[in-house]
Amino acid sequence: MKRILTALLILSFVVNSPASEGAFTKFVYRQGDKLMDEHGELRFVSFNIPNLHYVEDNMPFTELNPWRLPNEFEIADALEAVRQMGGRVVRTYALSVRVSGEDSNIPRHIIGPGQFDEKAFQALDMVLAVANRKGIRVIIPFIDNWKWWGGIEAAAAFRSKKQQDFWTDPVLFEDYKKIVGFVINRTNTVTGVKYRDDKAVFAWETGNELVCPHEWTTKAAAYMKSLDNNHLVLDGFHTTKLRDESIRDDNIDIVTTHHYSKNPAETIGQIKSNMAKARGKKPYFVGEFGFIPTDAVEKVLQTVIEENVSGALIWSLRFRSRDGGFYWHSEPYGGDLFKSYHWPGFASNASFDETGLLELMRQKAFEIRGIAAPAIEKPAPPVLLDIEDVAAISWQGSAGAQSYIVERTQSKDGPWLAAKCNISDAALQYRPLFNDTSVEIGKSYYYRVIAMNSAGISKPSNIAGPVSVSNKTLVDEMQDMQFIHKHSDNLSLEIKQARNFKEDAHRLKGKSGDFVVYKVEPPINSWKVYSFFPDEITDFRFSASADGRSFEQVKFERKDYFAGKGEYDYYKPVLYKGTISGDKAAYLKIEYNTETQISCVEIKYGG
Incomplete structure (x- = not known):
């Protein structure tokens, strides 16, 4: 277990992280085909962060259960990365659903008809609490069309029904309404604010990539509006081409499309056609796109900006783990090339130009807002985790940090000398970040870590030690x-x-x-x-x-x-x-x- 000092340092980091424009004063609202907030028109280039509220990729070698709930440090790292890149909106993945026969140690949001796991929703509470502090709006889809996190197949199975019954069965629709009602009426355990009154919620999305008839969508949207007149409703229908019914439906406020064509010209043509259909009627944004080279992403984003599309969210960003390093996610549809992005980009993901892509995203995020990109900020101090072995040193990294210096001393008062410089916390997956091979057997050492990026270096981390050296380790x-x-x-x-x-x-x-x-x-x-x-x-x-x-x-x-x-x-x-x-x-x-x-x-x- 981590020491109390470590926990306090984490809390201090989160609370004292710089905010964006400050607390929200208005809900997001629509004005014709534009999205508006307290600053005027709301346009954005940002990210899907699928595991912002629910981690599916906790994969240390000896871990049998990859699912866990994110903590405050992890959520803050994700949203601070978005803030530094100029993002104003993020989208989570859908709420998870208990699958029949699975390991009961897997946390899920929805555990039965009208039954919900409190700890899972407390993680979502923290997402909204940190989002308010960081000035980031959050899109929350209610349920998934696909089986990755249970989705509608698991929800239908609660009633011994099949996946396609979800769109027509009245009992299953009542179960869906219970999910919607529970979320919208929930009181955040961190802030004390009901979700329906939380300005950090960008919009309620009917679900993720739902392959559903419009009749189901309009009923779902109408029910959301009956519970919450503060937030907009986003149609979660799965399409690259907007439905006419969605444009005409007064219960739907925002329309969106997802695009994964390898041909950027095809995607650009679809976006232009969709914007022409929505223009003057409803706000439209690109909810998902990706798995294409950086130059193709640039063309898509330039189209979004020039066509006055409200925004675009690329797939996907992952954040740092509380155990050190990052969460990793290779994309099955990414051609065994694309993986989740890690800010600010690292050499370990040079094969898909992670650094160049993230620099582009930052440039376009500020361009769509009509403001110049500010200078990169120096990173905050990292948090050094307890050290039992000098061959297994890890720390909780700093958003925006490109590398780290590990320093050591035999006296807590110094002098401090560099054990190694330019260490990446994205070089390895779910492994200790540093093995100190230059120690002497029989001696003891104290350690601290300093974060670095192009803007400079952080203040030193907390100190760990003394650590006694009884042997060395080849790793x-x-x-x-x-x-x-x-x-x-x-x-x-x-x-x-x-x-x-x-x-x-x-x-x-x-x-x-x-x-x-x-x-x-x-x-x-x-x-x-x-x-x-x-x-x-x-x-x-x-x-x-x-x-x-x-x-x-x-x-x-x-x-x-x-x-x-x-x-x-x-x-x-x-x-x-x-x-x-x-x-x-x-x-x-x-x-x-x-x-x-x-x-x-x-x-x-x-x-």
Whole structure:
């Protein structure tokens, strides 16, 4: 558990983060085909943040349940990133629904007809509380057409009905009304404000990408308006081409479309046609688009600006984890290339020009508002997490930070010296951020971290320590082969299909007969090997040597962390570990006995 000091530092960071234009004084309202707020016309270029209220990507190697609720630090990191990029509006994904037979430890918003999980909604409470502080409006879709988070299929299953019954069955519509009523009438446990009175709510969206008849939509929208006359209603119908019925329907205030064509000319043509249809009648914005190169995104956004479309939200932004680093999400429809974006962009996502894309988004976010982009701000201090091992140092990073300096000292009063500079918190997925290999065994150290970006450096973080050093650790994250002493010829470094490997983007693939050998200063004390198997598990053979020529097989323990193939066809995570007695072993040999991918090797040595 994190120390009380750490919790207080997190709270201080969130409360003292700079706000945008200040507290909202008006609800978003419409004026013809324009969206308006207290500053005049509301136009935006910003992001979908699917897990802003509900995390689906908590994927450390040993974690069996990827679902969890975000905390205040994580929500604040997401919305602060949007604020820094000039965004004024974000869109969450839909509310999650309990799926029959699933692990009861998975948190869900909707757990039965008219039944709701209070803890899940407290996370949404925090979203709106932080959104008010940051000056960001939030679009909330009520339910999902798709099964990723349960959606209408799971909601219909509560009544032993089928997915398509959701649009026609009167009992299921009453269940939907209970969801709407619960949310709109909810009192926020953080702010004490009812959702229907919360100006941070941009609009209520009937759902995400609903493939529904218009008759259902107009009933749903009318019911929302009967409960809440403060907020606008957004049609969540799934389309690239606006429905005429939606334009004519007085219960619908805003219309939107989603676009994932690989041809930007097709998307641009659709946007122009939709704006022509909505012009003078209703506000229209692009609710989702993406998975296209940066130059294509620029063309789409320029069209949005020039055609006076109200806005555009790209898919998608993910934020930092409270355990250090970021949440990661490889996009199944992104051609095994595009992943969720991390502000301000990092070299680890250079393959899809993350940094260039986010710079473009920031430029266009201010351009659509008619104001010049301000200078980049220096990052706030990071929060250093408790350190038990100098090989596993992590921190909660700072929005807008590009890299970090880890400093250490043997005295709490200094002097502080850099252990390493230019460390990225986006280089690895769900792993410690820094292994301090330059320490001396037998000594103790204090640590702190400083964030950096183009505007300068932050104040130092809190101090952690003293941390005693009893050994050193070789950590090979498989980003290259620099740590491997010797290996067979047919091994390959793999970076594709990260989702199948719990988002681990660097693995060493081998098959029966392949091997790797590691060499460290003796003695080897213990070791761990993190691996993924596509099908049947056939154990590696592990052996140790003092001279690198004569190897003796060593015993090991094995633990599997497989929770099923799921929707993403996950490989089977298997952790091997062992200890080696004596004071002479300097080499560890790992022999493959079937097709396997190793994601990390840790060897503790010395002492």
